[in-house]
Amino acid sequence: MRRGVAAAAGSLVTGFGRLPCPRKPILLTPRVDRLRARVVGRRVAEVGRIGKRVALRIDSGDRLVIEPRMTGLVGSGEPPSATYLRVELALDGPLARVWFWDLRGLGKVRLYTAEEFDDELGPSRIGPDGLAVTGADLRSRLGTSRRAVKVALLDQRAVAGIGNIYAAEILHAAGLDPGARCARLTARAWGRLAEATRLVLDEAIRHEGSSLGDGAYRNRLNELGSYQLRHRVYGREGLPCGRCGVAIARIVQAQRSTYFCPGCQRGR
DNA sequence: CATATGTCCTGAGAGC
DNA sequence: TGCTCTCAGGACATAT
Numbered sequence: 001m002r003r004g005v006a007a008a009a010g011s012l013v014t015g016f017g018r019l020p021c022p023r024k025p026i027l028l029t030p031r032v033d034r035l036r037a038r039v040v041g042r043r044v045a046e047v048g049r050i051g052k053r054v055a056l057r058i059d060s061g062d063r064l065v066i067e068p069r070m071t072g073l074v075g076s077g078e079p080p081s082a083t084y085l086r087v088e089l090a091l092d093g094p095l096a097r098v099w100f101w102d103l104r105g106l107g108k109v110r111l112y113t114a115e116e117f118d119d120e121l122g123p124s125r126i127g128p129d130g131l132a133v134t135g136a137d138l139r140s141r142l143g144t145s146r147r148a149v150k151v152a153l154l155d156q157r158a159v160a161g162i163g164n165i166y167a168a169e170i171l172h173a174a175g176l177d178p179g180a181r182c183a184r185l186t187a188r189a190w191g192r193l194a195e196a197t198r199l200v201l202d203e204a205i206r207h208e209g210s211s212l213g214d215g216a217y218r219n220r221l222n223e224l225g226s227y228q229l230r231h232r233v234y235g236r237e238g239l240p241c242g243r244c245g246v247a248i249a250r251i252v253q254a255q256r257s258t259y260f261c262p263g264c265q266r267g268r
Numbered sequence: 269c270a271t272a273t274g275t276c277c278t279g280a281g282a283g284c
Numbered sequence: 285t286g287c288t289c290t291c292a293g294g295a296c297a298t299a300t
Binding site: 052067068069070071104106107108154156163164165256257 | 291292293294295
């Protein structure tokens with residue numbers, strides 16, 4: 001998703017296909033023949049990322065956006081298996097192919113025109129990237145919200161790139177109560193939250209992400225991540241907190257598990 | 269407008 | 285053993 005596919009920049013697209021899969025084929029917009037007509041014969045001008053999405057800018061100005069969600073992988077070379085290989089892009093360049101593999105099939109692939117891309121994935125719709133977010137960014141976007149801070153951190157319009165595992169880890173690093181209402185947080189708390197966001201995401205990337213029980217999450221070389229071994233709270237219900245020793249608790253917020261330490265996450 | 273809930277999918281693991 | 289049930293995850297459509 002990072003270095004591997006980045007080498008596609010400059011290559012000519014020679015083919016595009018959606019592969020047959022066990023059940024429903026992956027959701028493509030527009031339909032496959034129309035999409036193919038708009039990318040084959042053109043060059044990949046740039047490979048980028050918008051939060052959790054991979055975006056290939058085509059020299060026509062269109063953007064091919066792959067949204068892997070939890071169990072999707074974007075890569076080149078050999079995919080994890082032939083099963084669940086959903087979409088394939090053939091290239092004439094240093095990478096012969098870029099594929100999208102998705103175990104559960106919740107991911108999406110869409111080709112946007114330049115205008116659609118700006119409207120739907122531009123800064124007005126997707127917040128600043130978590131690796132560079134500031135306290136002022138968070139406060140300006142969430143400072144008046146009545147939502148619990150954990151739920152708000154998952155809103156990609158506020159900050160891009162945080163999922164359920166990292167929301168929990170970030171709040172623990174910041175010492176904040178996941179149930180705290182955004183509107184009650186101080187400027188100082190927003191600053192700690194932004195700093196924790198940058199640190200946790202950076203550390204998670206350096207450890208190649210979190211591969212959970214289903215083993216679906218892999219890095220660009222099809223290797224398991226190791227950040228799950230460094231989780232301080234996620235998936236650790238009942239175990240002692242490494243910072244204060246109190247047992248980690250699990251609650252449900254907006255139908256998602258939240259793991260946190262009731263001992264040292266009291267900040268608001 | 270802001271916020272809350274249901275939905276898509278597959279495989280792992282629990283429980284019987 | 286082998287079945288059924290529940291759960292996990294991200295983003296969006298729909299409901300409040």
